[in-house]
Amino acid sequence: MNTVQESLSRRGFIRLGSGLGAGLTLALLTEGAPLLAEDPGRPAGADNFVPNAYLRIAQDGRVTILSKNPEIGQGIKTALPMVVAEELCADWRNVSVEQAPFDQSVYGWQGAGGSTGVPSNFDTMRRAGAVARTMLVRAAALELGAAEEECRAEAGEVVHDISGRHIGYGDLALLAAKLKVPSADSVSLKSKTEYKLLGTRVPAVEGREIVTGALCYGSDLKMPGLCYAVYVKAPRFGALARSFNQQDIERLPGVRKALLVKGRGGDEDLLPGVAIVADTCYQALNAAEHLEVVWDEATGARDSWKAHVTQAQALASESGPTHHKRGDAESALKGAVKTLRASYVYPFIAHATMETQNCTASYAEGRLELWTGSQNAGSGVNAISRLLDIDKKKITVHMVRAGGGFGRRLTNDTMLEAAYLAMELGVPVHVFHSRESDMAHDYYRPGGFHHLEAGLDAQGRLCGWRQHFVTYGNGGKEVRAAGMGTDLFPLAVIPSFRVERSLLPLGVPTGYWRAPGSCAIAWVLESFLHELSHAAGRDHVAFLLELLGEPRWLDEGNLRSLHTGRAAGVIRLAAEKIGWGGPKTAGQGRGLAFHFCHQGHVAVAAEVHVDEGKRLQVQRVVVACDVGQVLNRSGAENQVEGSVMDGLQALWLQRITFEDGQVEQSNFHDYPLASMRMAPKIECYFVQSDYHPTGLGEPALPPVLPAIANALFDACGERVRSLPLTQAGFRT
Amino acid sequence: MPWNGLPDLKADSFGLGWDCHSHQAWQTGHFTPIPMASFLLHVNGRDHSVTDVAADTPLLWILREQLALTGTKYGCGMEMCGSCTVHVDGRAVRACNLEVAQAVGKRIVTIEGLAGKDGGLHPLQEAWLEHDVAQCGFCQPGQLMQAAALLAANPNPSDDEICRAMEGNLCRCGTQTRILAAIHSAATKLGTKGGAA
Numbered sequence: 001m002n003t004v005q006e007s008l009s010r011r012g013f014i015r016l017g018s019g020l021g022a023g024l025t026l027a028l029l030t031e032g033a034p035l036l037a038e039d040p041g042r043p044a045g046a047d048n049f050v051p052n053a054y055l056r057i058a059q060d061g062r063v064t065i066l067s068k069n070p071e072i073g074q075g076i077k078t079a080l081p082m083v084v085a086e087e088l089c090a091d092w093r094n095v096s097v098e099q100a101p102f103d104q105s106v107y108g109w110q111g112a113g114g115s116t117g118v119p120s121n122f123d124t125m126r127r128a129g130a131v132a133r134t135m136l137v138r139a140a141a142l143e144l145g146a147a148e149e150e151c152r153a154e155a156g157e158v159v160h161d162i163s164g165r166h167i168g169y170g171d172l173a174l175l176a177a178k179l180k181v182p183s184a185d186s187v188s189l190k191s192k193t194e195y196k197l198l199g200t201r202v203p204a205v206e207g208r209e210i211v212t213g214a215l216c217y218g219s220d221l222k223m224p225g226l227c228y229a230v231y232v233k234a235p236r237f238g239a240l241a242r243s244f245n246q247q248d249i250e251r252l253p254g255v256r257k258a259l260l261v262k263g264r265g266g267d268e269d270l271l272p273g274v275a276i277v278a279d280t281c282y283q284a285l286n287a288a289e290h291l292e293v294v295w296d297e298a299t300g301a302r303d304s305w306k307a308h309v310t311q312a313q314a315l316a317s318e319s320g321p322t323h324h325k326r327g328d329a330e331s332a333l334k335g336a337v338k339t340l341r342a343s344y345v346y347p348f349i350a351h352a353t354m355e356t357q358n359c360t361a362s363y364a365e366g367r368l369e370l371w372t373g374s375q376n377a378g379s380g381v382n383a384i385s386r387l388l389d390i391d392k393k394k395i396t397v398h399m400v401r402a403g404g405g406f407g408r409r410l411t412n413d414t415m416l417e418a419a420y421l422a423m424e425l426g427v428p429v430h431v432f433h434s435r436e437s438d439m440a441h442d443y444y445r446p447g448g449f450h451h452l453e454a455g456l457d458a459q460g461r462l463c464g465w466r467q468h469f470v471t472y473g474n475g476g477k478e479v480r481a482a483g484m485g486t487d488l489f490p491l492a493v494i495p496s497f498r499v500e501r502s503l504l505p506l507g508v509p510t511g512y513w514r515a516p517g518s519c520a521i522a523w524v525l526e527s528f529l530h531e532l533s534h535a536a537g538r539d540h541v542a543f544l545l546e547l548l549g550e551p552r553w554l555d556e557g558n559l560r561s562l563h564t565g566r567a568a569g570v571i572r573l574a575a576e577k578i579g580w581g582g583p584k585t586a587g588q589g590r591g592l593a594f595h596f597c598h599q600g601h602v603a604v605a606a607e608v609h610v611d612e613g614k615r616l617q618v619q620r621v622v623v624a625c626d627v628g629q630v631l632n633r634s635g636a637e638n639q640v641e642g643s644v645m646d647g648l649q650a651l652w653l654q655r656i657t658f659e660d661g662q663v664e665q666s667n668f669h670d671y672p673l674a675s676m677r678m679a680p681k682i683e684c685y686f687v688q689s690d691y692h693p694t695g696l697g698e699p700a701l702p703p704v705l706p707a708i709a710n711a712l713f714d715a716c717g718e719r720v721r722s723l724p725l726t727q728a729g730f731r732t
Numbered sequence: 733m734p735w736n737g738l739p740d741l742k743a744d745s746f747g748l749g750w751d752c753h754s755h756q757a758w759q760t761g762h763f764t765p766i767p768m769a770s771f772l773l774h775v776n777g778r779d780h781s782v783t784d785v786a787a788d789t790p791l792l793w794i795l796r797e798q799l800a801l802t803g804t805k806y807g808c809g810m811e812m813c814g815s816c817t818v819h820v821d822g823r824a825v826r827a828c829n830l831e832v833a834q835a836v837g838k839r840i841v842t843i844e845g846l847a848g849k850d851g852g853l854h855p856l857q858e859a860w861l862e863h864d865v866a867q868c869g870f871c872q873p874g875q876l877m878q879a880a881a882l883l884a885a886n887p888n889p890s891d892d893e894i895c896r897a898m899e900g901n902l903c904r905c906g907t908q909t910r911i912l913a914a915i916h917s918a919a920t921k922l923g924t925k926g927g928a929a
Contacts, residue, residue, distance in 0.1 A: 072868060073866075073867035073868025073869065073870075073905050074867070075867070201864070203861055203862075203864040204864060204866060204869075206866075206869070207860070207861045207864065207866060208853075208861065210860075210866045210869035210872050210873075211843075211853070211857040211860045211861060211866070211872060211873075211876060212803070212843065212844065212846075212847060212853070212857065213801070213802070213803015213804070213842065213843030213844050213846075213873045214803065214844075215869060216802070217802075217805075217870060219802075219805075219806070220796075220802035222800060222802075253768065253786060280793065280797045281793065281796070281797060282789055282790070282793035282797060285809075286786075352904060353868070353870075353904060354805075354807055354813070354815060354868060354870040354871050354902070354903070354904045354905075355805070355807075355868070355870045356806070356807075401869075402868065403805070403868045403869070403870030403871075404867075404868040404870060404904050404905060405868075406904075434809065435806075435807065435808045435809055435810075634864045635864075638864065638867050638905075638907070638910075639867075641906055641907070641909060641910070642867055642905045642906035642907070643906070644906065645903075645905075645906025645908060646904075646905075646906055667808050667809075667810055667812055668807075668808050668810075668812035668813050668902060669810070669812055673813075673902040673903070673904055674906075674908070675895070675898075675899050675902070675908070676894070676895045676898045676899070676908040676909075676911065676912060677895040677896075677899065678908075679906075679908040679909050679912070681909070682909055
């Protein structure tokens with residue numbers, strides 16, 4: 001995470017949130033992306049009108065908008081250009097979107113993480129469009145001999161109502177290009193009520209290429225002389241490659257070279273292993289089947305998930321070091337008339353992007369070029385520069401389309417591998433991970449263990465909370481993505497609580513997985529809250545609303561903190577839409593949960609059916625979001641629907657286990673994804689608030705798990721405290 | 733293959749059968765013999781000759797690497813995800829586990845051949861766009877090919893029939909509900925037009 005933090009804070013517009021453990025919970029200090037790259041005052045182009053780094057208008061009127069961040073399926077390549085087009089008053093049907101070059105000195109952070117794409121770029125995109133529109137209006141006024149105030153832009157042309165004349169943007173391009181570019185903060189922005197495009201449903205800009213198979217993902221790249229490499233790593237994490245059957249491998253069809261890579265592992269070095277470079281990807285994959293490596297396992301991990309569960313239980317029976325507290329939890333608990341205790345366990349999980357990890361690199365004349373679907377290529381460039389001793393200025397990155405991210409592509413292992421091989425061998429190399437390699441060498445969402453104790457007072461109100469969080473850390477420091485935010489609901493609204501934290505050592509690599517710090521912990525917290533409201537004999541919605549109290553920002557003056565009124569708003573909306581309190585059929589249950597992260601307030605309500613054979617059907621899931629203004633309704637709903645399915649499969653089906661330092665799952669037969677049959681009816685509701693728009697890639701996911709788990713309890717009376725549900729016998 | 737001094741193995745005939753070459757690797761090493769051969773494949777209405785490939789190479793890699801038809805995706809390599817779904821004589825088949833030798837003489841259609849020859853999209857592709865189905869999009873070519881085979885056999889499938897047909901096509905992004913809706917839309921449109929895909 002350091003590299004992200006560095007590259008962001010260097011620009012001074014972004015910092016890590018207070019819950020460092022929450023990983024990519026990036027809080028924006030000021031509005032993001034850097035402005036409009038070029039200096040104001042210069043002429044805006046020659047043949048085309050190019051007022052800034054985000055758009056150009058050709059003389060035929062074609063508008064091209066550049067999308068600065070990587071597209072991994074989150075829809076940013078549609079959403080941000082929509083903002084530019086809105087302020088530009090462009091006709092969307094006449095807009096093409098291109099991936100911007102990778103140049104963080106121009107565009108600021110070009111990554112996908114922490115649901116920051118929309119909130120950190122919204123204002124810059126607006127101004128990029130508004131600057132161009134202002135200049136086009138100015139050009140039209142000159143052309144028409146009219147006052148600027150009498151001209152207005154609409155749907156790709158400037159209209160002069162008094163004379164009834166209008167000029168298309170294409171016809172204004174040359175004239176506008178000769179004008180001086182006004183400063184970004186001097187131009188006027190539209191008010192929300194003037195929006196024509198934002199808030200509507202706009203299909204993804206690459207939809208046609210996707211459905212015709214024409215879209216080029218990283219793994220589809222072709223170039224002259226390209227070789228294909230697989231990079232085989234030790235099954236046991238941390239083991240070293242000592243020797244292998246090189247001669248045999250190099251005699252296999254198409255194999256050009258096989259080499260032992262020392263590597264030390266970690267984020268800044270290669271993992272030890274063997275690389276096989278061949279003429280085709282299939283030949284490389286096939287050759288790897290014949291590989292026999294002698295591993296030096298003395299340094300390898302010995303982690304065992306089963307042993308961790310036992311150790312964590314033993315640790316939990318005692319108090320741990322206090323990590324975070326407010327008030328006096330002991331006294332509060334002593335005053336309780338009823339006390340509940342429960343232990344929750346969630347497993348490690350993998351990212352399993354549909355497109356496995358890959359990267360292409362070419363090295364010639366001291367310059368390195370990379371083609372990557374990375375979510376954070378800047379960090380990869382830093383690592384390459386350090387490890388392979390090459391000046392960052394000599395590294396060019398091309399952002400190619402990625403088949404899914406979910407946090408996996410924040411770790412740049414394939415960038416390092418491809419760069420190393422291209423530089424070592426002097427040929428362009430495409431590094432490709434097989435599914436088995438992708439699964440066995442992921443950077444996993446860490447499992448965790450929570451032992452909770454909470455008290456209820458005579459009125460059935462939550463009066464005290466103690467939590468022992470057993471997580472992973474080495475040398476006293478949490479491993480990546482193994483932390484727990486200090487501002488999570490309900491802790492943020494409880495007067496007296498204490499969170500203790502103990503660390504188990506870990507050799508298995510970990511990383512950020514969609515909504516890190518929240519994706520599993522929300523299940524723990526919101527399930528236990530439901531245990532409490534149930535024990536108190538109270539309605540869960542009323543219990544939550546009471547906890548939230550009066551509408552207020554929890555961190556006064558911080559518009560990015562939880563607002564209890566917005567929280568209550570989405571909880572009421574979800575309850576209303578699911579028919580909370582209404583009649584149920586036999587075997588049916590309803591559950592509800594709320595979570596706040598990534599600046600998004602989201603409540604989820606679920607309706608499930610469980611039969612006597614423990615066959616579970618999640619029938620309906622209602623998601624109520626307050627993420628401020630919604631930019632692309634279709635894209636936003638896609639993120640919510642995806643979050644529901646992702647949460648559902650993480651709750652129900654998925655776990656990564658390891659014994660003796662080796663992951664036990666290898667492909668989709670033992671690490672399943674949800675099928676269409678398991679998909680509930682999903683309904684999305686957005687509170688139409690005027691708050692600044694915030695991201696939606698992550699915040700809808702965390703409350704999905706506890707909402708379904710709470711509904712399951714409501715349906716059959718079984719409280720599952722260890723995931724996934726299949727381990728408790730719940731069938732699909 | 734200059735790097736390792738292997739003889740340059742050239743196939744000398746197309747064919748429906750194998751044209752085997754001896755190979756140093758299995759003369760000197762302990763590996764199973766890998767016959768190299770040439771094949772004539774019928775893909776998207778055209779004949780393609782594929783030369784000098786191992787006969788057990790999965791069709792997936794032939795499509796992607798020899799014919800540059802990269803719309804067919806690798807997802808798992810063991811028929812678990814459906815990303816590599818193509819049509820072989822009208823049936824939806826996982827190309828990752830179909831040896832090229834077995835595809836000879838068959839009518840193969842990939843995602844690149846799903847649209848009409850006039851460039852008009854298949855009704856399923858249109859429905860996919862109307863419903864803005866894709867997120868990352870990587871699995872969608874396989875989903876579309878699976879759905880197209882379903883509609884060809886069953887022009888008006890029920891929810892249950894769609895779920896059964898699509899069971900083996902995984903989507904990591906969670907587009908299942910939109911896929912279901914899009915298949916229904918396309919079926920309706922096909923019904924209106926009075927014919928199946």
